[in-house]
Amino acid sequence: MTASKPRQTKAKKHHYIPRSFQERFSGPDLNLWFYDKRERAFGVRRKPIARLFRGWELYTVVGLDGARDRTTETRLSVIEGRASPILDRVITEAREGRASLFSEAERLALSTFFIAQFRRSPDLHNTVAGRRRVDDAVAEVIAEWEAAGHIAPSSQRSAVENERLGRKIRGNLLAENAAAPMETASPVMMQRGFTTGVIRLPQRSFVLGSTQFARLLSPQRRQDLGDPGSELWLPIASDVALCSHGLPGRGRLLEIDRDQDVRKVNGAIVSASTVFASPNRELVEALSRRMGEYQPPEGEIAVPPSAFNQERT
Template identity: 30%
Template sequence: MRSSSTPIPKRHHFVPIMLLENFVDAEGWLHIHRRQNPVIGVHRVRPNNAFLESDLYNLINIDGHRDPTLERQLSIIEGVVADIFGQIITEARQGKAPSLSPQEIEQVLIYQHLQWKRTPDVQRGVTSDVEGFQMMDKLLAELEAKFPNRTAEIASFRQVENQRRILHNARVGSVTSLSSEALSAMRSRGLAIMHITARNKQFIIASQPMLKLTRPGRTHLADPVVELWFPIAPDVAIGLGTGRGKPTLWPMPDSSWLRSFNRGLAEQSSSFAAGSPNLIRSLANPR
């Protein structure tokens, strides 16, 4: 039985603090722009107050009880990959491809897949709130037609609070339904590490922190022309390699591509941040 003294976490980071702390300025601040609050503009926050939502990964029962199983599982996974990410960053800055075991590479690939699925930007992009409610209304109408003697019971699910709870729980459940096809494609590619060696150039971190680059008609992750990059530090990103084997390091002394890369992350995200306020202002107010 769960102890009543055990606190249920409510503040859930969809980009974990262990990553956000890599992007802070010299005083420990993130400079962030949130599209839902454009009047505030670019402002500074501590990592524990960025990229989070209340109860994001808690299942909510009809009586209001919160089940924090997924949030706690994600915390465990984040703890495992934090050490691996630290090794990747350290060795990339030394000009070396990380010496990861097959198990560590697998853990990184699984985490990349989870990170893609867990963000509100992706979830609401797949099914918006309006679309979710429309789907439920259609299903309830079908149930009422099929079970006319249970219309009162079915009608209770038309209450806004119940519909929000059902949609929320569906999204929570979708996080852990990993795609075997996607993971197989990622395994076939292996792991690549990109390191920016140009001075005073940096990646941003965003609410949808992974950028997929494709060509017309070529979008499958198994296709070597498709890129999927995930910045884990201002100068280091992990992505898909060109084939199975040891991780490969891509030093990037030329930064001419970086502006377009950061703009792509910003445009697909509801919020984005970096240690540089000027960089975030330039992306929030492009000329």
């Protein structure tokens, strides 16, 4: 009797911004207006969130033998599940004018979610730093092959194979790192506090970007999380954002009543994102027209100075 071949798992698209997260921005019809910088000729379009912020097999690690490991996707689902009810509570309390208080377990769940969402963004891996990591990984693999005595292919074939290898390594780096153990990064986040910001301006809202975070400089012009003065803003609804900032302590609610503050966050997100979206068509159109004001040098992420906590303390 002939042995049957292993069943091939059908390839699928993974959301790098979870559908449940996008639902906090979309309307009842679960659609968003969006703009894709790679397809500027198409302008602002509308699409169901089921088809936004996703890519083929983003969190699947492909081995040299073609085997597919989808462990990362499972880990990300667990991280999302732990953070989701906390985010829902933060949104409700912010809209009611109340600051959110967090237990140690909740702070850990939020910190882990922040890190995972930051790591899983394809945009992050397309920055200059991300491309250098891939180049280094390709060089390491080639060196291992040569050390093992493999014959180098012709220059033309080598270029093709290296391009394919680079794509595979870039994909695997994203998949492996998105939900990698958080033991190193989490302690840094746990030394920081959380501030909730809620927009109190009519017809103003946060944008949702493929890079979800607005990174704002500290008074010392630092952006790293080791400086408690730096700010990492994550919009979690059209009118509510959660910020990693300062030191742990009692909850703080920031009433955002200045247009410039909303623009600061949206500008930082748009500058770092390939795609951005909102239920508000006019907002997406306005941001697409003003992209030149936000756009950093190619492959870099613009980090503006803070507009919030340092100015209001």
